[in-house]
Amino acid sequence: MQIALTRRGWTAALLCGLAIASICGPADAYMAYVSNERDNTISVVDLAQMETVKTVPVGQRPRGITLTKDGKDILVCASDDDTIQIVDTTSLQIVGTLPSGPDPETFALHVSGNPLYVSNEDDNMVTIIDVPTRKVIAEVPTGVEPEGMAVSPDGAIIVNTSETTNMAHFIDYQSRKMVASVLVGARPRIAMFKHDGSEVWVSSELGGTVSVVDPVKHVVIHTISFDVQGLRADAIQPVGIQFTADDAMAFVALGPANRVAVIDAKTYTVRKYLLVGQRVWQMAFTPDQKYLLTTNGLSNDISLIDVADLKVVKSIQVGRLPWGVAVSPK
Amino acid sequence: MISCGNSIFADGGGPQPLNGGTEFCILSLMERPTPRPYSRFGRRILITATAGAMLAGTGYSVRADAAVLRIGYIRAAEQSQTISLLDKPTRDDGLAGALLAIDDNNTTGRFTGQQFELVDSPLRAEDDPVLALTALSQQNISLALTDIPADGLLRLAAAGGAKGITLFNVKAPDDALRQQDCRANVIHVAPSRAMLADALAQYLVWKKWSRWVLVYGSHPNDLLLADAYRRSAKRFGARIVKEQQFKDSSGARQTDSGLVETQQQMPVFTQGLPDYDVLVTADESEVFADYLPFRTWDARPVAGSAGLRPVSWDPSSESWGGTQLQDRFERKAHRLMTPLDTQAWTAVRMIGEAASRSTSIDPARIMQTMRSADFGIAAYKGKKLSLRDWDWQLRQPILLADGRTVVSVSPQPGFLHQFTELDTLGFDRPETQCKLP
Numbered sequence: 074m075q076i077a078l079t080r081r082g083w084t085a086a087l088l089c090g091l092a093i094a095s096i097c098g099p100a101d102a103y104m105a106y107v108s109n110e111r112d113n114t115i116s117v118v119d120l121a122q123m124e125t126v127k128t129v130p131v132g133q134r135p136r137g138i139t140l141t142k143d144g145k146d147i148l149v150c151a152s153d154d155d156t157i158q159i160v161d162t163t164s165l166q167i168v169g170t171l172p173s174g175p176d177p178e179t180f181a182l183h184v185s186g187n188p189l190y191v192s193n194e195d196d197n198m199v200t201i202i203d204v205p206t207r208k209v210i211a212e213v214p215t216g217v218e219p220e221g222m223a224v225s226p227d228g229a230i231i232v233n234t235s236e237t238t239n240m241a242h243f244i245d246y247q248s249r250k251m252v253a254s255v256l257v258g259a260r261p262r263i264a265m266f267k268h269d270g271s272e273v274w275v276s277s278e279l280g281g282t283v284s285v286v287d288p289v290k291h292v293v294i295h296t297i298s299f300d301v302q303g304l305r306a307d308a309i310q311p312v313g314i315q316f317t318a319d320d321a322m323a324f325v326a327l328g329p330a331n332r333v334a335v336i337d338a339k340t341y342t343v344r345k346y347l348l349v350g351q352r353v354w355q356m357a358f359t360p361d362q363k364y365l366l367t368t369n370g371l372s373n374d375i376s377l378i379d380v381a382d383l384k385v386v387k388s389i390q391v392g393r394l395p396w397g398v399a400v401s402p403k
Numbered sequence: 404m405i406s407c408g409n410s411i412f413a414d415g416g417g418p419q420p421l422n423g424g425t426e427f428c429i430l431s432l433m434e435r436p437t438p439r440p441y442s443r444f445g446r447r448i449l450i451t452a453t454a455g456a457m458l459a460g461t462g463y464s465v466r467a468d469a470a471v472l473r474i475g476y477i478r479a480a481e482q483s484q485t486i487s488l489l490d491k492p493t494r495d496d497g498l499a500g501a502l503l504a505i506d507d508n509n510t511t512g513r514f515t516g517q518q519f520e521l522v523d524s525p526l527r528a529e530d531d532p533v534l535a536l537t538a539l540s541q542q543n544i545s546l547a548l549t550d551i552p553a554d555g556l557l558r559l560a561a562a563g564g565a566k567g568i569t570l571f572n573v574k575a576p577d578d579a580l581r582q583q584d585c586r587a588n589v590i591h592v593a594p595s596r597a598m599l600a601d602a603l604a605q606y607l608v609w610k611k612w613s614r615w616v617l618v619y620g621s622h623p624n625d626l627l628l629a630d631a632y633r634r635s636a637k638r639f640g641a642r643i644v645k646e647q648q649f650k651d652s653s654g655a656r657q658t659d660s661g662l663v664e665t666q667q668q669m670p671v672f673t674q675g676l677p678d679y680d681v682l683v684t685a686d687e688s689e690v691f692a693d694y695l696p697f698r699t700w701d702a703r704p705v706a707g708s709a710g711l712r713p714v715s716w717d718p719s720s721e722s723w724g725g726t727q728l729q730d731r732f733e734r735k736a737h738r739l740m741t742p743l744d745t746q747a748w749t750a751v752r753m754i755g756e757a758a759s760r761s762t763s764i765d766p767a768r769i770m771q772t773m774r775s776a777d778f779g780i781a782a783y784k785g786k787k788l789s790l791r792d793w794d795w796q797l798r799q800p801i802l803l804a805d806g807r808t809v810v811s812v813s814p815q816p817g818f819l820h821q822f823t824e825l826d827t828l829g830f831d832r833p834e835t836q837c838k839l840p
Contacts, residue, residue: 176730195730197510217510218727236724237752237781238511239759254514256759260724260781279779279787305824307786329785 103359104162105366105400106147107375108135109392115149115160116391118375120359120400123387129165132158137179138397141204142186147399150177150191157191157202162401171207174200179397181222181231183246190231190244192219199233201249211249215242223264223273230288232273234261241275241286253291257284263355265314267338276311276325283311283325285341297325297341304330313355317380318362324378326353326367333367333376335383347385349376355397368395471518472764474754475539475547476501476747477532477559479574480525486693489806497550497573498523499736500744501751506735508755517764519755526551533562540566545766548750550574550743553584560586569770571750574743576687578631581794581830585837590773591796592750596631598829599713602801602813603683603706604635605827609815612680612704613641616673618695619685621650628685632707639818644677649691669698676701684708710805713813716745717804722812723785749782749797756780785812786825794837798825 105118113135117127132151139148140162147160150173157171157180173180176195183190188210191200199213199222216235223232224246231244234257241264243253258280266273266288274297275284285295299309310328316338317323323336329352335345350369357366358380365378368391375395377387482492493499501521508519522544524535532555539547540563547563548571549556556575563570570589572580576596580589594602607613615636619629629646636643649672673682673695682699684707686692692709704710718729718739728748732740740748753773758764761772772778774795779787784800791798803811814824826832 176727194727195734214513216514217507218724235511237507238514239756239781240511240514242514251514259779259787279781281787307823307825 102402103400104402105357105375105398106138106140106160106162107368107391107395108138108149108397109373109394110134110136110370110396111394112392113151114392115147116395117165118389118391120364120377123377123389125389125391127165128392129160131160131167132156136396137177137191138399139180139182140399140401142182144401148180148182148189150179152176152178152194157189169207171202171204172200172209173202174198174209174212178220179222181224183224183231184226184228190222190224190233192222192233194218194220194236197235199231199244213244213249213251215251216240216254221261221263221275223266225266225273225288226268226270232264232266232275232288234264234275236260236262236278239277241273241284243288243291255284255286255291255293257286257293258282258296262312263314265316267316267320268318269320271320274314274323276314278310278312278328281306281309281311283314283336295341297336297343299325299327299330299334299343299346301327301330301332301346313353313367315356315358315365317358324356324365326356328352328354331369333365333378345383347378347383349378349385350374350388354395357398357400359400360402366398366400368398370394370396470516470764471520472546472754472758472766472769473520473522473542473544474501474505474751475522475524475536475542475544477524477526477535477539477547477549477551479528479551481528483689485689486691490689493738493741495736496741497548497743497747499732499738500740500746500748501548503732503735503744504748504751504755507731507748507752508758511755511759515759515762517755517758519751519758521751532559536562536566536568540568545569546754546769547571548573548747550747553577553580556580556589557584557586560589564588567766569766571753573746573750577627578830581796582836585794585839587795587839589795590750590753590790591794592753593746594715594799594801595796595829596628597634598796598799599801600628600631600635601638601828602713603711603803604632604639604641605813605815605818606711606803606811607681607683607706608639608641609817614679615641615643615681615683616676616679616703617643617646617683617685618649618673618692619646620688620690620692621648622688622690624687625685625690628687628708632683632685643683644679647672647676649686651688651690665694666698669694670700673698674700679703681706682710684710711803711810712805713801714804715742715799715801716740717742717802717806717809719804719807720783720802720809722809723783725783728783745782749780749788752782753780753797791826791832793832793835793839794830795839796829798823798828800825801828 103120107116115129116125119126133153135149137150155175157173159169161168173191174193177191178194180191187204189202201211216238218236220236221234233242240254245252257275258277260279262278263276273286273288283297284293287294309330313326315324323338325334332346351371354368367376374388379386505521545568553575572591578597619625682705684692686708696705696710757769757773761768779789788799801813814827818827
């Protein structure tokens with residue numbers, strides 16, 4: 074695993090070197106950062122202690138959250154402040170901002186660590202930002218209410234979904250031009266590439282489905298539906314998507330169904346539904362893939378799913394209306 | 404951008420006077436984002452739809468060869484008075500919502516090669532709506548919104564049937580239009596009185612406020628709304644312990660001495676009622692209901708036409724992406740979004756969505772797609788809205804708003820339905836009296 078360790082990370086590594094084994098399991102070294110849309114804060118969750126250890130005040134309506142490639146900084150969309158804030162993971166202070174354009178909802182970093190692709194929900198634009206110089210490189214006009222952003226593993230293609238246009242738009246990395254638009258189910262939220270780049274999955278919140286899109290031919294090759302016993306179809310609203318590193322399994326957060334679907338990513342069959350907190354939204358793996366973390370907007374907590382056992386092992390209280398989550402080593 | 408002779412519109416452009424004394428304005432074309440210095444837009448757009456249709460494009464903006472679908476809007480230009488100054492009708496109520504949806508459709512249309520225009524046809528009270536429809540038909544328009552009352556709408560439906568025109572009723576709440584007077588070429592985007600009353604009744608019953616006093620006005624619409632509440636009470640197990648009519652003596656407005664008058668009048672009007680939980684008001688004509696909260700003899704909440712209202716939309720609704728719609732609307736119209744704006748927005752978006760799904764702007768194919776079982780539209784209400792094929796009513800959640808926030812959204816939990824809980828609101832398939840050919 075190629076992760077540059079932060080200073081605290083080194084400390085943890087050193088401590089582990091000193092064989093204080095009980096606090097040094099691989100998953101124990103991680104910190105999760107959760108954006109709380111209604112509290113204007115980030116909850117810092119220590120996954121060794123399994124609790125929120127710090128709450129960092131940020132801008133208004135924080136939603137999309139990610140870490141820079143070097144793990145030093147948290148990037149968070151402060152949607153109502155029309156900016157992206159840079160939070161230093163060591164000091165947990167805001168150290169700068171990025172010119173995101175109006176109402177940034179979420180974003181994706183290029184696989185090389187730069188640039189950053191931002192969806193401007195109010196503006197029908199994707200803004201491309203050069204992170205080191207903190208400057209806008211380009212804007213790409215897109216559909217109504219751009220939402221999900223994804224970068225292909227080879228970095229060649231950027232996908233943006235538009236919630237009201239109901240499409241997944243494919244943008245070429247080099248030319249920064251839109252090369253294709255694919256009609257998907259109603260209110261597409263999240264796009265996610267498989268690690269091998271062979272497919273991009275798009276969740277449709279109101280369509281209640283996940284569209285599997287061929288990123289070369291630009292066609293929907295399969296549509297995954299969900300059926301939870303005792304729940305009406307309209308309570309199933311897919312949002313977050315995550316693939317295991319080997320692409321064998323996919324997890325799809327089902328919003329107000331309060332469940333995460335576990336899907337065989339080869340056959341597209343749903344294996345299991347895991348009951349988590351209320352209105353499950355976004356998800357992130359710990360870097361060792363031991364746990365999958367889910368943000369639960371209405372129960373104000375995150376759930377930890379043990380990936381090997383496919384069991385929910387813990388709920389951790391965070392702020393109000395948790396939206397996104399990013400995990401880094403300490 | 405709006406090109407219209409009417410002085411309320413800031414942008415210039417000439418009106419197109421047509422026969423029947425009706426003015427027409429072409430309201431069209433999305434407002435494109437202002438080009439920015441660092442923008443480099445795509446020059447070639449490849450469109451791929453699930454159907455496999457592919458259209459080559461040559462620019463990011465609406466192309467010269469883009470197919471244009473024109474949608475009419477026959478709308479009542481004169482609106483009645485309201486009790487609260489906050490509800491003062493605006494001259495573009497409904498129209499502003501339709502125009503926003505035209506923008507939204509055209510943003511999507513950039514990727515599908517489809518372009519949409521709205522042709523506004525404002526009517527004064529003395530204008531004949533059928534003449535307006537004929538004029539639209541002469542412009543080859545066969546999809547038209549209308550917000551005129553039921554009697555006019557039925558005349559339009561008859562005239563439109565012969566011309567192959569489909570109407571989108573965005574205002575008239577009459578249950579008769581969904582029941583015995585239903586028409587195959589009328590799509591009801593506005594919720595019916597029965598749906599609104601059911602939505603409120605479910606909440607009141609959930610709240611265990613099941614003993615109602617029903618106060619209704621003296622205008623025909625108020626009597627129909629009172630009927631809807633009687634039906635809802637029976638349906639969901641509430642009990643109307645007393646009914647009382649408030650006669651419109653025209654002069655209750657607060658402007659002069661009204662303030663003193665209502666403070667005296669309303670407690671007396673509600674004095675001596677049997678024990679009750681909630682005062683349900685049926686006052687579509689805005690004569691008295693808004694004067695009841697805080698003035699009832701007994702300390703009781705008011706609902707219906709005042710207090711807790713069942714509505715298709717409220718400008719305070721922020722759930723399910725509502726904030727984005729409110730922001731987009733406010734930026735364009737410089738005011739808050741009303742239920743009528745939302746209903747008109749939804750109608751135009753339904754047309755746009757059906758066009759995008761059917762990869763066609765042929766009205767017949769659009770309507771075929773819209774009437775198919777799997778068609779749905781996202782409208783910031785947490786659920787996909789779809790059409791009931793027994794009366795062409797749009798199924799939709801109903802918000803219960805107090806004028807400050809959304810208190811609840813119906814259907815309420817526990818009101819079950821074998822197909823969709825949205826069908827617990829209004830006339831369900833087994834109850835319908837609608838006979839479509």
